[in-house]
Amino acid sequence: MQNDRKITMSQAIGEATLEAMKKDDTIFVIGEGVTDPKKIFGTTSELVEKFGIDRVIESPIAENGLMGFCIGSALSGMRPLLIHQRVEFALLSMEQIINNAAKMHYISNGKHNVPVVVRLIVGRGWGQGPAHSQSLEPLFAYIPGLRVAMPAFASDAKGMMLTALSENIPTIFIEHRWCHYVTGKVDSDTSNVLLDGPSVVRSGSDITIVATSYMLYEAILASDIAKEFNIFIEIVDLRIIKPLKLEKIVESVSKTKRLICVDTGFKEYGLGAEISASIFEALFKDLLKPVKRIGLPDRPTPSSRFLAADYYPTAENILNEIGKLMDFNSHKVEQMIEMLKIKKPDINADVPNPLFKGPF
Amino acid sequence: MDSNKDEIIDFEKMIRIRLIEEAIAEKYSDQEMRCPVHLSIGQEAAAVGVMSFLNKEDKIYSTHRCHAHYLAKGGNLNAMISEIHGKVSGCCGGRGGSMHLFDDDAGIIASLPIVGSVIPLAVGSALTFKLKKMHNISVVFFGDGAIEEGVYHESANFAKIHNLPVLFVCENNLYSVYTPLKFRQPNNDLTRLATSYGIENIRCDGNNIKKVKSASEIATKHIKDKKEPFFLQLDTFRHREHCGPNFDDDLGYREEDEIKIGFINDPILIEKDRLIKKGILDKNKILKIENNIKIEIEKAFTFAKQDDFPSRASAEEHLYAK
Ligand SMILES: Cc1ncc(C[n+]2csc(CCOP(=O)(O)OP(=O)(O)O)c2C)c(N)n1
Ligand SMILES: [Mg+2]
Numbered sequence: 001m002q003n004d005r006k007i008t009m010s011q012a013i014g015e016a017t018l019e020a021m022k023k024d025d026t027i028f029v030i031g032e033g034v035t036d037p038k039k040i041f042g043t044t045s046e047l048v049e050k051f052g053i054d055r056v057i058e059s060p061i062a063e064n065g066l067m068g069f070c071i072g073s074a075l076s077g078m079r080p081l082l083i084h085q086r087v088e089f090a091l092l093s094m095e096q097i098i099n100n101a102a103k104m105h106y107i108s109n110g111k112h113n114v115p116v117v118v119r120l121i122v123g124r125g126w127g128q129g130p131a132h133s134q135s136l137e138p139l140f141a142y143i144p145g146l147r148v149a150m151p152a153f154a155s156d157a158k159g160m161m162l163t164a165l166s167e168n169i170p171t172i173f174i175e176h177r178w179c180h181y182v183t184g185k186v187d188s189d190t191s192n193v194l195l196d197g198p199s200v201v202r203s204g205s206d207i208t209i210v211a212t213s214y215m216l217y218e219a220i221l222a223s224d225i226a227k228e229f230n231i232f233i234e235i236v237d238l239r240i241i242k243p244l245k246l247e248k249i250v251e252s253v254s255k256t257k258r259l260i261c262v263d264t265g266f267k268e269y270g271l272g273a274e275i276s277a278s279i280f281e282a283l284f285k286d287l288l289k290p291v292k293r294i295g296l297p298d299r300p301t302p303s304s305r306f307l308a309a310d311y312y313p314t315a316e317n318i319l320n321e322i323g324k325l326m327d328f329n330s331h332k333v334e335q336m337i338e339m340l341k342i343k344k345p346d347i348n349a350d351v352p353n354p355l356f357k358g359p360f
Numbered sequence: 361m362d363s364n365k366d367e368i369i370d371f372e373k374m375i376r377i378r379l380i381e382e383a384i385a386e387k388y389s390d391q392e393m394r395c396p397v398h399l400s401i402g403q404e405a406a407a408v409g410v411m412s413f414l415n416k417e418d419k420i421y422s423t424h425r426c427h428a429h430y431l432a433k434g435g436n437l438n439a440m441i442s443e444i445h446g447k448v449s450g451c452c453g454g455r456g457g458s459m460h461l462f463d464d465d466a467g468i469i470a471s472l473p474i475v476g477s478v479i480p481l482a483v484g485s486a487l488t489f490k491l492k493k494m495h496n497i498s499v500v501f502f503g504d505g506a507i508e509e510g511v512y513h514e515s516a517n518f519a520k521i522h523n524l525p526v527l528f529v530c531e532n533n534l535y536s537v538y539t540p541l542k543f544r545q546p547n548n549d550l551t552r553l554a555t556s557y558g559i560e561n562i563r564c565d566g567n568n569i570k571k572v573k574s575a576s577e578i579a580t581k582h583i584k585d586k587k588e589p590f591f592l593q594l595d596t597f598r599h600r601e602h603c604g605p606n607f608d609d610d611l612g613y614r615e616e617d618e619i620k621i622g623f624i625n626d627p628i629l630i631e632k633d634r635l636i637k638k639g640i641l642d643k644n645k646i647l648k649i650e651n652n653i654k655i656e657i658e659k660a661f662t663f664a665k666q667d668d669f670p671s672r673a674s675a676e677e678h679l680y681a682k
Contacts, residue, residue, distance in 0.1 A: 032536070032539065036537060088474060089474070127446060132396075304453075305394050
């Protein structure tokens with residue numbers, strides 16, 4: 001019975017935080033709005049009521065300082081969980097993250113640990129525009145010593161958060177706001193999962209798609225359509241983008257010999273660039289086609305939905321690339337896209353797709 | 361006679377901002393304005409009072425809550441309403457939305473949604489004015505939350521030691537989103553964060569246009585005469601939710617008394633009463649003023665609705681300057 005329980009990813013993250021705090025009283029939560037009525041999109045519900053204001057710490061608007069407080073506190077024995085309601089607010093925490101959190105363990109020759117988890121939320125939609133909707137994971141992934149996790153599914157998110165809060169590695173935990181809404185089966189006794197890299201979420205033989213976070217849902221939708229045309233896609237959820245573990249991707253692409261990388265962030269210099277370069281290095285001779293990359297175009301996120309319409313790639317863009325990799329003629333690609341349009345209601349690009357309600 | 365005229369003009373400006381914001385709130389549920397909106401309702405006196413001592417050449421900067429500042433400084437109404445509709449004639453061509461209003465012709469350089477981000481920019485403009493020996497001043501509006509960011513402190517210190525003509529206007533509405541000032545600061549007096557940098561300052565009732573004006577007169581004169589920064593703390597009250605068109609006191613994050621006093625201290629009601637009592641205006645005259653403004657507002661919304669969408673091809677333009 002328990003096993004059929006479905007909750008949203010935001011509930012799953014909240015549950016993980018609560019359970020971890022119960023088990024380990026060195027964990028505290030800190031951030032702007034962690035105790036307010038909206039409770040960080042519901043992810044900190046019940047925390048202040050259960051653990052009080054000393055362990056669920058409301059804060060002045062001071063992201064640079066906050067990051068430093070967390071690192072210092074971690075260096076002296078606590079396990080802080082810092083929450084920023086948007087990725088962009090963490091840009092003010094960057095100096096501390098890059099110079100201190102990421103390097104402390106290495107520079108102290110392994111003597112100091114910085115067990116800090118920083119939750120960042122990628123905004124999207126409703127015209128939030130240029131400074132509230134960026135998916136900047138490559139900025140963090142560039143830095144040696146950080147761990148960067150990007151969950152897509154509720155149950156994985158819960159396990160990942162539990163693990164992140166129990167280990168000694170500074171972890172940037174990036175949640176796409178639209179994944180928050182998606183429900184999935186989450187065992188009430190979900191426990192830690194290994195933060196050990198990508199996992200295959202669909203098996204297939206023709207093309208490997210490596211996707212991250214929200215774009216997994218678009219990839220799954222595209223692969224459902226492709227299946228109707230006898231193309232079997234293997235979908236790899238990147239999960240842990242730093243440190244990057246390539247084995248499963250290499251294994252998958254050595255089977256399918258075709259790869260599409262799908263990012264929530266910019267295409268240029270994005271995760272797809274790193275992965276495709278690595279795959280070329282590992283499997284140059286085996287590839288049947290050049291690697292395809294899908295990501296955001298090289299310009300800021302516009303507020304207007306008329307401009308946002310072309311900004312965010314969807315399952316349609318993925319189907320186009322699938323068509324190219326499989327040498328489909330334009331008619332067949334059109335057929336796939338027609339099928340997609342029947343399946344997926346024509347909605348504005350600035351609100352979450354109601355199709356993606358799970359269970360996943 | 362002249363001073364009566366000024367008082368009427370300022371009152372009209374406040375009521376115009378209020379009616380525009382109320383129109384946005386009322387029409388928001390049509391889902392044609394698809395971007396976050398941080399309304400200035402309740403905070404009109406701060407904007408109008410400070411602006412009445414600025415001229416066109418003086419430059420202002422604002423935040424996510426920029427509508428009142430934009431309008432009080434003379435920002436184009438059509439360009440604002442179109443921007444919020446994501447249309448091509450918007451001040452950013454639809455690229456920015458409600459939190460990015462600017463109007464070069466009116467001296468509104470930028471509004472920015474990252475808290476505190478705008479403060480050093482205003483100091484930078486003041487640096488330009490000093491280096492170019494210009495006589496205008498730079499003004500930055502920000503909230504009680506923004507003053508907590510480290511960059512405010514860096515900015516205040518820099519402005520002071522370099523004698524820059526910048527006016528820091530901190531509108532204290534007691535909240536950063538839902539978090540009250542009392543959870544974030546040792547007390548409500550934020551002028552201590554100017555005093556400690558040696559910056560002259562005044563704290564006043566930001567809901568009283570007369571008081572805001574006399575403080576602003578002193579402030580702008582000080583900046584121009586002494587060639588150094590000044591700081592104003594204007595205590596005020598946001599009537600509606602932090603972001604969005606609704607009232608949200610059902611959530612219970614503000615205390616009953618605070619809410620009651622906040623609404624009693626409505627800057628427009630206070631000024632309306634005063635002007636009527638003094639015989640400067642009467643109910644009919646006010647009704648006429650309101651009706652004229654409402655016609656202007658309807659025109660702006662019609663303009664925005666009929667305005668074109670930005671073309672998809674245009675999205676690639678202006679990534680780099682030519
Ligand atoms: C650096 C940063 N941190 C957090 C936020 C989220 N945020 C948006 S508005 C706001 C409140 C700011 O309060 P205040 O400066 O008092 O302005 P008010 O909304 O009251 O006008 C916060 C925390 C942000 N936009 N930028
Ligand atoms: Mg405030």
